[in-house]
Amino acid sequence: MKTRTIGFIGGGNMATSLMSGLIASGHSPQQIWVSDTAATILQSHRDHLNVNVSNDNNKIVQEVDVVVLAVKPQAMREVLLQIAPAVQQKKSLVVSIAAGISQTSLALWLGSDVAIVRCMPNTPALVLTGATALHANANVDEEEKDLAENILRAVGLALWVDDEAQLDAVTAVSGSGPAYFFLMMEAMEQAAVTMGLDEHTARLLVQQTALGAAKIALESAESPALLRERVTSPGGTTQKAIETFQENGFAELVSKALQAAKERSIEMSKQLGAD
Ligand SMILES: NC(=O)C1=CN([C@@H]2O[C@H](COP(=O)(O)OP(=O)(O)OC[C@H]3O[C@@H](n4cnc5c(N)ncnc54)[C@H](O)[C@@H]3O)[C@@H](O)[C@H]2O)C=CC1
Numbered sequence: 001m002k003t004r005t006i007g008f009i010g011g012g013n014m015a016t017s018l019m020s021g022l023i024a025s026g027h028s029p030q031q032i033w034v035s036d037t038a039a040t041i042l043q044s045h046r047d048h049l050n051v052n053v054s055n056d057n058n059k060i061v062q063e064v065d066v067v068v069l070a071v072k073p074q075a076m077r078e079v080l081l082q083i084a085p086a087v088q089q090k091k092s093l094v095v096s097i098a099a100g101i102s103q104t105s106l107a108l109w110l111g112s113d114v115a116i117v118r119c120m121p122n123t124p125a126l127v128l129t130g131a132t133a134l135h136a137n138a139n140v141d142e143e144e145k146d147l148a149e150n151i152l153r154a155v156g157l158a159l160w161v162d163d164e165a166q167l168d169a170v171t172a173v174s175g176s177g178p179a180y181f182f183l184m185m186e187a188m189e190q191a192a193v194t195m196g197l198d199e200h201t202a203r204l205l206v207q208q209t210a211l212g213a214a215k216i217a218l219e220s221a222e223s224p225a226l227l228r229e230r231v232t233s234p235g236g237t238t239q240k241a242i243e244t245f246q247e248n249g250f251a252e253l254v255s256k257a258l259q260a261a262k263e264r265s266i267e268m269s270k271q272l273g274a275d
């Protein structure tokens with residue numbers, strides 16, 4: 001497939017992760033465009049990533065093959081109504097990364113014949129370890145599916161869901177997920193310092209432990225439960241910690257938190273969208 005130009009509308013955290021990941025995985029910065037309302041953001045992307053920048057969203061549509069929508073969900077309606085005529089005229093492939101903005105809303109604001117891929121990536125795309133689930137509407141052909149998938153696969157795992165409703169669960173699991181692991185790391189660091197380790201040592205030990213656990217889990221065919229049991233010597237230290245987690249409702253808490261994130265995703269579709 002020939003190299004395609006990719007344009008980001010909104011150059012914030014997630015667009016930065018995706019652009020950096022794409023460049024690190026071999027995409028030319030010259031093939032990437034980004035627009036933003038903040039001049040400082042554009043300046044930073046020009047200086048640090050060497051990509052093409054513009055403060056005009058329609059200019060991005062004109063310049064690229066694939067338009068990635070990376071503004072906050074709250075800004076989506078206004079942006080889409082602004083670019084809809086250009087998107088329709090150019091027959092652009094549009095990829096939305098916004099949480100809680102449904103295919104129905106995207107199609108209403110962009111036009112019912114526009115090819116739209118809705119996806120949910122996450123910020124580890126920055127280090128080429130992202131996880132993205134994608135959903136295509138009926139206007140997206142196989143070549144466009146490959147194109148969207150290739151962009152997201154350049155920065156990590158990319159998989160398709162047939163049922164768009166599953167994206168609410170994906171948002172709760174992997175979209176927001178990095179924050180849960182950071183929260184765990186934060187809490188472990190604080191506990192380590194309380195127990196007498198210096199901050200630097202605590203941070204290094206927690207970081208390396210998180211990386212090691214994730215690597216084992218990825219490389220092993222065994223379940224997390226079995227991997228946990230391998231660390232847990234009967235009557236030993238891990239058992240004490242795990243019992244403390246379990247007695248205090250750890251699994252229920254995680255389930256409640258993810259359910260709350262999923263419900264917020266559904267609620268956002270209703271509040272911000274046209275559903
Ligand atoms: N941050 C995350 O971990 C993830 C975010 N997302 C989704 O990605 C999208 C962007 O999120 P973030 O990057 O975190 O937000 P952000 O606030 O960092 O970036 C949004 C950018 O859009 C710009 N902007 C606002 N109005 C604009 C307009 N009219 N035209 C052009 N640019 C405009 C802002 O100046 C800002 O730089 C959201 O829809 C979010 O749901 C999806 C997965 C993970």
Ligand SMILES: O=C(O)[C@@H]1CCC=N1
Nearest residue numbers: 098099171175176177
């Ligand atoms: O917190 C949010 O709404 C976005 C979507 C997933 C991660 N960040």
